[in-house]
Structures are given as C-alpha cells and as structure tokens.
Amino acid sequence: MPTSVDLLVRHALIVTQDAQRHIIEDGALAVRGDRIVALGPTAEIDAAYIAARVIDAGGRALFPGLLNIHTHLFQAAVKGLGEDMPVEQWVQAVTFPTAAAMTPEEAYWLTLVSCLENLRSGATTVMDFMYGMRDPALHDAVIRALLDSGLRGRYTRTIVDAGADMGIPPTMLQPAEEALAHAQALQAQYSGAGDGRLDIGLAIGVIWAMTEAGLRAVRRVADATGMTITMHVNETPFDNVAAQRHWGRNTIPMLAATGVLGPDFIAVHCVHMTDEDIELFKQHRVAVAYNAVSNMYLGSGIAPIVQLAELGLPIGIATDGSGSNNCQDMLETLKFSALLQKVGRQDPACVLAQQALDWATRGGAQAMGLAEQVGMLAPGMKADFFLANPFTPKAIPVHDPVTTLVYSAGQANIETVVVAGRVLMEGGVFTHLDEVESLRQAQRAAQTLARRAGTEKLLERRGKWRPI
Numbered sequence: 001m002p003t004s005v006d007l008l009v010r011h012a013l014i015v016t017q018d019a020q021r022h023i024i025e026d027g028a029l030a031v032r033g034d035r036i037v038a039l040g041p042t043a044e045i046d047a048a049y050i051a052a053r054v055i056d057a058g059g060r061a062l063f064p065g066l067l068n069i070h071t072h073l074f075q076a077a078v079k080g081l082g083e084d085m086p087v088e089q090w091v092q093a094v095t096f097p098t099a100a101a102m103t104p105e106e107a108y109w110l111t112l113v114s115c116l117e118n119l120r121s122g123a124t125t126v127m128d129f130m131y132g133m134r135d136p137a138l139h140d141a142v143i144r145a146l147l148d149s150g151l152r153g154r155y156t157r158t159i160v161d162a163g164a165d166m167g168i169p170p171t172m173l174q175p176a177e178e179a180l181a182h183a184q185a186l187q188a189q190y191s192g193a194g195d196g197r198l199d200i201g202l203a204i205g206v207i208w209a210m211t212e213a214g215l216r217a218v219r220r221v222a223d224a225t226g227m228t229i230t231m232h233v234n235e236t237p238f239d240n241v242a243a244q245r246h247w248g249r250n251t252i253p254m255l256a257a258t259g260v261l262g263p264d265f266i267a268v269h270c271v272h273m274t275d276e277d278i279e280l281f282k283q284h285r286v287a288v289a290y291n292a293v294s295n296m297y298l299g300s301g302i303a304p305i306v307q308l309a310e311l312g313l314p315i316g317i318a319t320d321g322s323g324s325n326n327c328q329d330m331l332e333t334l335k336f337s338a339l340l341q342k343v344g345r346q347d348p349a350c351v352l353a354q355q356a357l358d359w360a361t362r363g364g365a366q367a368m369g370l371a372e373q374v375g376m377l378a379p380g381m382k383a384d385f386f387l388a389n390p391f392t393p394k395a396i397p398v399h400d401p402v403t404t405l406v407y408s409a410g411q412a413n414i415e416t417v418v419v420a421g422r423v424l425m426e427g428g429v430f431t432h433l434d435e436v437e438s439l440r441q442a443q444r445a446a447q448t449l450a451r452r453a454g455t456e457k458l459l460e461r462r463g464k465w466r467p468i
C-alpha cells in the first residue's frame, strides 16, 4: 500500500548536493509538510508514495535551493541611484538618507521585490542585514515582507552605537543596549514565525560605527540568546584605518580582543586581509560571506576566498544589497563567485563549478548554522528546492547540470520554486501573490522615497525612467 504524501516531483534529474554529490537520473522526490520524505529513482518512489499533487519534471533538473547569506533587502530603494562611487561616499550620499527617510510601507514593497528576485534566481534562504533603524515599524515591515514572500530567512538587526562623524543619521544610531533589547524583542516575537521559516540574528554594521563596549555587549547577548552575529569586515582598507585610529589595532584583532569572533560569527566581504587576520579567522572558525558582484561593483577588491576555503572555513555566497549590486540575482552571483577568484589567482582551475555550487548550497547552510535543515536534498531535510528548465538560448545545449547552472543558467530557466514544501512558483509564475502589482508598488515607493530623501537630485542631468 503506497504511503500518502503532499507533493511528488517525478522524472527530474536530481542534483542532491549530499556528501557524495549524488546525481539521480530520472529521479523523484516526495514531500510531506515542510520536509523531504524520500528521494530516489522515479520507479521506486512511484511504487512507494502517492500524492495529492504531482509535478512532472521530465527534462528538468532539480537542485537544492540556494542560500544568499548576505543582503539588505530594503536596498531595492537605492537600486539605480548613485552608482560608480566609492563605498564610504555612496553610503553617505545615497544609502543613509534613503534609509532615514523610508516609511514602513515603502520598506515593505521594496523588500518584497528583492525577495521575489531571490526566488526567481533559485534562492530559497536569505540572510537579511537590516540597518539599525530606531523605528520598530520599519523592522516589522521588512520582516512581514520576508514572511509574505515565502522565503526562508534570518533577519539580522544591526547595532550601531557610534559613527555620527561618518554621516550615520541619528535615526540609525542608538546605545548598544537599546538596540540589543530591540533585537531580543524581535527574537521573542518572530523567531519561528512562518511555520519555522524565520529566525532572528544580530548584525554589527561596521567597525567604524561601534564602541568597544558595544562590541562586547553584542557578544554577551549572542551568547545569552543563541543569535548569530554577522558583520561587514574589511570591505575596504578604511576599516583598518579607523580601527587603528580608535584602538591602535586592526579590525580583526580588535574583534578577537573583544570576544566577537567565533563559529557563530559570519564575516561579510573580508577583502583586505592580513596573514594575522586569516590566522585569527582559522583559530575562531569564523564563517565567511563572499560577495563577488558587490565587491566588483564597488571596486573593493578580491577576497582571498580560495585561501579561506582551504583552511576549512564555511564559505557562503551572497548578492549583498541591491544598492551595491543593482540586483539580487543569485545565479549571476554564482557565476561571478567562480570567475572573480579565477581572475584574482590567474588560475581557471582554482574554483570549479562544483565548488561554486557547494558554496551556494552546503557552504551557506553551514555558515548560517542550518546544515541540518537545508543546503542538500535528503530525507528529513527541509523541502526547499527548484526546478530548472534549460530550454532557453542562454542555457541550451546542456550536458552537465552543475556546469549549466553555474555558467549558463539565468532567471528564465528557473521554472518552479518550492520552499518548506510550498510551491511558490510554478511554470515561472508566482502562485501566492500578485507579482506585477508588487512591482508597481515598489516602483511607486522608490520614486516618492527618492524625492523625499533628496537622492532624486543625483538624476538631475539625466532622463528619468517612469514605467507607470
């Protein structure tokens, strides 16, 4: 007697990303609730399971959902504004004024479109790094959009207790204890929301926006609550300049001295690293978020990711916010993650396609501490996956599924997306919300926000594109 399940996907080429990197030709996958019950050859799964809903995936490849472990979802607000600037100038001219002027409703729609693009490019888990806005309604709005999108996610709340001299607006600055109390309130309210899809973490904006007491307080709360800590680290040489000015030591030694580093610490960027920095990361088993496109966009440099990976540190890849990438396309990021390392080392073999996919799946899951739930397909894991249909000129012809996904696939190939057992997109169409209406709302929000924040003046001598 076959066992009843909720969803069966049949006749797919399944790229499991399990420990042996098994690939199942003509494979099937059975889902009950939010978990994978079984996967194997279609004939075997067909004989053992029946389902109310069946997706016939002949000709498609099925991959575990990608993890985008660093983004600022609200930054769709600054997409297309203030490009081609160094990062310190860009945050002051564009990002801070926008963040300071944004209403909760604008934050909701702008976050939602960022989430939709993550889903369209195969990401099923995101780690959002939300700025330290004092207004709790802005945090609630971003969390609501993240939940409504259907994504799995970790919402991290930034602590910024210094840096007024660097242009950080007063609406985004508060004593660490106050910000940490708010993060704990968010954890109490939202951790486990969306049927367990959401959890809450802590974020440290950047070294030049923290006091020493603030750094120590973040570690204390992380230890007490189990929340992870993520932080922008050495994206540009300025981090070390500022740390030297304040404390007479570089950023990473300062983080080590204040107890911030640890296996629950996810360091973002890590472009400008000394041998001492790398040694400290190894000692503290720090995880790294690699943002290839953002690093290229801002001209930050090439992070020594191959070297960090060789030390056994968990590496995940990420888009960063749409302000310093101009999109949330995880497939583009997957490709550039491999390419940028090849350029840096002048060695085409230093990152293979399989390695890039590993960073986007297993590595990201390990970095976020979610390796028991996502990042590979196996019985008991969360049912987070997507189906790729290769029939576009960009992808065809295909031979090897991993090579195609990393180097030739685009959003047009992502046909079906399932998160926590829920089919969010089928045949390229979102089933749970009105995508076109969401895009209209986001466009409207971005226009009115740019006017209010004064960033519209950056467009003074250029034509404005108004699609609606």
Ligand SMILES: [Zn+2]
Pocket: 070, 071, 072, 129, 232, 268, 320, 321
């Ligand atoms: Zn960032």
